[in-house]
Amino acid sequence: MAEKKLRFAIFGNGSKALESIQIWEMFDYLIKHSAEVYVEQSFYYALQHQLKDDLEVDGLFEGSDFNADYVISLGGDGTFLKAASSVVAKQIPIIGVNMGRLGFLANVAPADVISMLDNIFAGQYDIEERVVIQLDAGAESLEGCPCALNDIAILKRDTASMISIRASVNGEYLVTYLADGLVISTPTGSTAYSLSVGGPIIMPQAGILSLTPVAPHTLNIRPIVISDDVEIKLEVESRSHNILAAIDGRSEKISEGVVLTIKKAPYKVRIMKLHGQRFFSTLREKLMWGADMRKF
Incomplete structure (x- = not known):
């Protein structure tokens, strides 16, 4: 054969x-x-x-x-x-x-x-499997792949004032971020954008996600680590009425008022070592x- x-x-x-x-x-x-x-x-x-x-x-x-x-x-x-x-x-x-x-x-x-x-x-x-997260923007369609190996960042689109991000985890209200943005990072992405804005370094197989604000308005909002099997919902308000979703750095324009949902994807990225x-x-x-x- x-x-x-x-x-x-x-x-x-x-x-x-x-x-x-x-x-x-x-x-x-x-x-x-x-x-x-x-x-x-x-x-x-x-x-x-x-x-x-x-x-x-x-x-x-x-x-x-x-x-x-x-x-x-x-x-x-x-x-x-x-x-x-x-x-x-x-x-x-x-x-x-x-x-x-x-x-x-x-x-x-x-x-x-x-x-x-x-x-x-x-x-x-050796093959190491890494968690992937995905973004759902409801009825608003995304141009590119909705999945991220590193991170999904919700950011203000221009030089306008900070944005307001009301975050809930599994339906429970977490906090409202007043900041330039919010980075939701996988363990793989913890050494990338998340780290540069003060997020924690996470071992690749830890089974957790981190939420780290970008330039928060108050000093008492710190990064938080949560389980990766939760559903995160974000409601964003902006004076410019537009926001940016960066999915592993790939930019997507999002309209104000859209409820964003972030959760673990049903598959993983397999990295050879x-x-x-x-x-x-x-x-x-x-x-x-x-x-x-x-x-x-």
Whole structure:
């Protein structure tokens, strides 16, 4: 019986991935191993421009119009989030190759790509599942994917005054935030936007969400951590009558008066990891967490 060919769908940041010779080695590796290679269309054109010739692939795709055994993201965490939003309910494992700076999600160094592929073809790898949250804007339709691996932020749209966000959890009134916005973060997103506005760092498998206000009007409203199996409802008022919902950084315009509902999605994002990668060591290495910066 013939061995099944593995299918790979590849996303990338053309301005970053092209700088690394290991990426070209990756394509050569996949071709030599008879893998089926599909490339996101805009990234393919960037590759083609760099090569000044056609790149040998099995097909192109746009958005989530693909089927594969594995997804490879070549770029930073932003590219990884784009790939994750396209995978959504497909449950395809994602390999994040870090061509950016921090790389919490894109956690495979370019020099380790071939080693990771060796493990894939040998069936020896770790997969970590991460919680996804989703936004429901009622009758108001959203242009993009409503799901976020990192966070959903409700923000004022312009330089107008702060907005009012009345928050309820499972039908119980929590508080009304007077602030520039509110970040609802998964554990995965706790080291992203949420952290920059004072939110807590959360272990990936903790089963909780954090709500952190952005520039709150009062000092006695602090971040709060809640279970991830609840339903959060937000009623937002703004003097400009418009607000912004940022879903993993993808902006959606929302009209005032719409009741927003945020809850855990019925699926998870599956992230492939090299053996031995640990969350606390990543914190220390990527964020210099706990490092004593004093000079003696």
